[in-house]
Amino acid sequence: QRNKEGLGELPAAFAPLNLPPPEEYFQRKVALISGITGQDGSYLTEFLLEKGYTVHGIIRRSSSFNTGRLHHLYEDQHERPNKFHLHYGDLTDSTALVFLMARILPTEVYNLGAQSHVKVSFSLAEYTADVDAIGTLRLLDAIRTCGLTKHCRFYQASTSELYGLVQEVPQSETTPFYPRSPYGVAKLYAYWITVNYREAYGMYAVNGILFNHESPRRGRTFVTRKITRAVAEIYEKKQACLWLGNLDAQRDWGHANDYIEGMWLMLQGQGLKPEEPPTDFVLATGETHPVREFVEKAFGVVGIKLAWSGSGLDEEARDVNTGKVVVKIDPQYFRPAEVELLLGNPAKAERMLGWKRKVNFEDLVKEMVEADLTAVRNFVEDQN
Numbered sequence: 001q002r003n004k005e006g007l008g009e010l011p012a013a014f015a016p017l018n019l020p021p022p023e024e025y026f027q028r029k030v031a032l033i034s035g036i037t038g039q040d041g042s043y044l045t046e047f048l049l050e051k052g053y054t055v056h057g058i059i060r061r062s063s064s065f066n067t068g069r070l071h072h073l074y075e076d077q078h079e080r081p082n083k084f085h086l087h088y089g090d091l092t093d094s095t096a097l098v099f100l101m102a103r104i105l106p107t108e109v110y111n112l113g114a115q116s117h118v119k120v121s122f123s124l125a126e127y128t129a130d131v132d133a134i135g136t137l138r139l140l141d142a143i144r145t146c147g148l149t150k151h152c153r154f155y156q157a158s159t160s161e162l163y164g165l166v167q168e169v170p171q172s173e174t175t176p177f178y179p180r181s182p183y184g185v186a187k188l189y190a191y192w193i194t195v196n197y198r199e200a201y202g203m204y205a206v207n208g209i210l211f212n213h214e215s216p217r218r219g220r221t222f223v224t225r226k227i228t229r230a231v232a233e234i235y236e237k238k239q240a241c242l243w244l245g246n247l248d249a250q251r252d253w254g255h256a257n258d259y260i261e262g263m264w265l266m267l268q269g270q271g272l273k274p275e276e277p278p279t280d281f282v283l284a285t286g287e288t289h290p291v292r293e294f295v296e297k298a299f300g301v302v303g304i305k306l307a308w309s310g311s312g313l314d315e316e317a318r319d320v321n322t323g324k325v326v327v328k329i330d331p332q333y334f335r336p337a338e339v340e341l342l343l344g345n346p347a348k349a350e351r352m353l354g355w356k357r358k359v360n361f362e363d364l365v366k367e368m369v370e371a372d373l374t375a376v377r378n379f380v381e382d383q384n
């Protein structure tokens with residue numbers, strides 16, 4: 001086989017591995033998760049192990065402990081021998097990704113790994129692009145390099161940060177994107193390269209456009225967890241005041257555990273006719289709340305009622321019982337460009353996937369504050 005330039009014809013996909021046909025290959029249930037040590041990765045691992053999957057996760061070498069959210073799953077190992085495996089790797093290291101792909105031969109890949117903090121992305125813009133944008137390309141290319149385009153389904157952790165500057169409310173799968181941070185822009189590349197690999201190579205690759213989702217396992221520099229931890233510390237008299245940035249930003253906050261099931265459903269082809277290509281989905285609650293309201297509700301869980309005064313940088317909140325100032329503004333938490341309003345429309349996921357969030361806003365805040373109270377009382381310095 002020679003083409004006009006005299007070079008050998010390349011096959012549509014490079015297929016170095018001797019694989020069984022897809023029907024046989026898919027008898028196995030093997031998941032590979034990037035970002036397994038994060039909030040979502042830990043819930044997804046629990047969910048998939050419960051469903052009988054073998055779960056492989058990519059972890060980064062770190063000088064500090066970064067597997068705290070997975071600790072309980074290690075302890076369960078004897079109940080599920082050989083079902084849960086962690087491997088060193090990094091979304092910046094193509095060779096490691098190809099090696100892991102060829103060794104694990106996953107049936108589902110969940111790309112949750114990311115530099116996921118919007119504010120940090122303004123300081124680490126290039127690194128965020130490398131991990132969140134090109135890292136997604138590297139993972140997709142590892143699948144292709146191993147000849148797994150028809151054998152492996154791919155989930156991309158896309159984000160409501162793609163919507164950025166408000167174009168339409170509520171935001172759905174058809175709302176135009178206008179990202180407002182290096183994080184959002186990097187995730188925009190990841191979104192489109194996922195669509196491109198689906199269209200170019202016929203891969204089963206989908207974007208879950210997830211609105212903010214929180215839990216007691218949320219990282220402590222995200223606003224919800226920062227607030228609930230501070231409420232617990234202030235209530236236990238271990239901290240005097242909580243310093244925050246923009247209290248007017250509004251977010252559509254759901255519970256991370258509800259969103260995990262949606263990710264999995266997207267890869268099962270739920271609601272698709274056999275000839276239909278996979279499609280992207282929004283997961284959201286359909287409600288939005290300002291940061292200020294989250295603060296009030298969180299203090300309310302421990303019986304502290306707030307009285308607000310001042311405005312702008314001088315805004316503050318006092319505990320009405322003690323008169324002490326417990327919330328103040330620190331401009332270091334403002335962003336160079338802000339996303340003011342996120343409100344998602346999950347109608348497509350509800351209709352096609354049968355997905356619906358279960359935990360409401362009040363219960364989410366309560367669960368997070370109570371978990372932090374327990375942690376503070378037990379002197380637990382978690383890694384999140």
Ligand code: NDP
Nearest residue numbers: 035036037038039040090091112113114116157159212213
């Ligand atoms: P976390 O920040 O809790 O977890 C991020 C994960 O990515 C961690 O396991 C982290 O590892 C890993 N990671 C970071 N850099 C690299 C790298 N270079 N190579 C490999 N892994 C890396 O995020 P969440 O669990 O909250 O979110 C999961 C995904 O969903 C992310 O992609 C996020 O951007 C996206 N998303 C999240 C939303 C939310 O509200 N939570 C909303 C929409 C999208 P380590 O533990 O070592 O730092």
Ligand code: GDP
Nearest residue numbers: 118221222223224243244245246247249291333
């Ligand atoms: P994001 O929606 O992915 O950026 O999630 P965050 O939890 O980091 O931020 C949610 C909103 O809270 C943003 O509009 C922030 O500007 C606002 N915010 C206000 N104060 C803070 C703060 O102290 N830390 C963080 N992370 N966000 C804050």
